[in-house]
Amino acid sequence: MQNELEALNKTSFEKFAPLYDTILSREKLLENPFFADIKNNIQDVGGGTKLLDIGCGTGDLCIFFANDGYNVTGIDYSDNMLIVARNKVSLYKAHMTVRKQMIEDPNFKRNANVSAELSSVRPKIRYFVDDVLKFDKVKDQFDIVTMADTISYIAPENIGTALKNINDRLVSGGHFCVILNTSLSFTNRLRRPEDFFKNFLDYSSGFSYDEAKGAYKLEIKFKPNDTVKEPVDVTLYEFLHPLRSFVDQFMAAGFQIVRMVPNTPVFAHDDCDIDMIIKNIDDTYSMPNGVYSVVIIGRKS
Numbered sequence: 376m377q378n379e380l381e382a383l384n385k386t387s388f389e390k391f392a393p394l395y396d397t398i399l400s401r402e403k404l405l406e407n408p409f410f411a412d413i414k415n416n417i418q419d420v421g422g423g424t425k426l427l428d429i430g431c432g433t434g435d436l437c438i439f440f441a442n443d444g445y446n447v448t449g450i451d452y453s454d455n456m457l458i459v460a461r462n463k464v465s466l467y468k469a470h471m472t473v474r475k476q477m478i479e480d481p482n483f484k485r486n487a488n489v490s491a492e493l494s495s496v497r498p499k500i501r502y503f504v505d506d507v508l509k510f511d512k513v514k515d516q517f518d519i520v521t522m523a524d525t526i527s528y529i530a531p532e533n534i535g536t537a538l539k540n541i542n543d544r545l546v547s548g549g550h551f552c553v554i555l556n557t558s559l560s561f562t563n564r565l566r567r568p569e570d571f572f573k574n575f576l577d578y579s580s581g582f583s584y585d586e587a588k589g590a591y592k593l594e595i596k597f598k599p600n601d602t603v604k605e606p607v608d609v610t611l612y613e614f615l616h617p618l619r620s621f622v623d624q625f626m627a628a629g630f631q632i633v634r635m636v637p638n639t640p641v642f643a644h645d646d647c648d649i650d651m652i653i654k655n656i657d658d659t660y661s662m663p664n665g666v667y668s669v670v671i672i673g674r675k676s
């Protein structure tokens with residue numbers, strides 16, 4: 376069942392959606408090194424091109440993989456995030472169509488009818504409003520499931536349900552790739568609550584730990600200007616999932632861990648010592664350049 380803070384987050388993401396890319400826009404999206412790393416790791420461990428991205432937000436990861444020939448479905452519980460995501464696909468398609476025409480025809484003049492040609496251009500992506508805790512809409516199975524910067528919005532008591540639901544959406548032998556923020560990522564942000572984002576809008580932000588709620592609180596206040604007519608306040612709660620307990624729940628949900636990538640890759644073979652890997656990662660938390668996130672890839676066993 377959705378917890379009280381998860382419900383607040385959902386409302387906040389709806390408000391945040393139109394402004395999200397002003398804060399977290401990824402330059403050169405199609406060459407993004409973070410997505411390229413995820414893709415290389417996924418390709419290393421197994422095949423398949425049918426991919427589901429959970430908590431896809433404004434769709435950056437979906438566009439990156441679809442552009443590379445993957446058959447992509449994105450889900451998000453925020454309707455507004457998907458409105459932005461769908462618009463972004465149209466822009467990318469239009470952009471690619473125009474570029475292709477310019478390359479082929481040096482005398483090319485932009486054609487007002489360009490939208491007529493969009494359906495034949497990649498990326499092709501399906502977007503659905505759905506919640507990882509419910510999966511009401513998406514019932515088919517996938518070769519790969521990804522989850523980037525989303526697991527920290529799931530309350531600890533719902534992690535087991537989320538992981539079990541994800542396992543059900545995978546074909547046998549399929550892979551789940553999740554990016555987990557470690558405690559260092561939270562403490563880094565506590566140290567620098569103000570200078571975390573770059574943005575072209577006037578805003579202020581704060582990051583703190585809410586003792587009573589047992590969650591980290593991110594507050595962003597957008598001030599009115601030419602783009603933002605009314606002030607917009609966004610409050611998001613994030614949960615720290617300690618690596619050890621997360622990995623335990625991951626395996627209990629039916630995943631065999633095939634890879635963990637904490638800044639530098641650790642290859643998890645059958646005989647590897649998961650406890651040692653976790654201890655070594657934990658030990659770096661006190662270092663300024665320690666591990667702030669871990670890419671974990673599990674195979675449906």
Ligand SMILES: C[S@@+](CC[C@H](N)C(=O)[O-])C[C@H]1O[C@@H](n2cnc3c(N)ncnc32)[C@H](O)[C@@H]1O
Pocket residue numbers: 388429430431432433434435436450451452453456505506507508522523524525528529
């Ligand atoms: C910080 S954003 C990350 C978006 C995107 N993955 C990225 O890396 O840019 C987290 C996203 O997860 C979505 N989300 C959070 N909880 C969810 C849930 N239970 N089911 C589906 N989507 C969820 C939010 O609406 C939001 O778009």
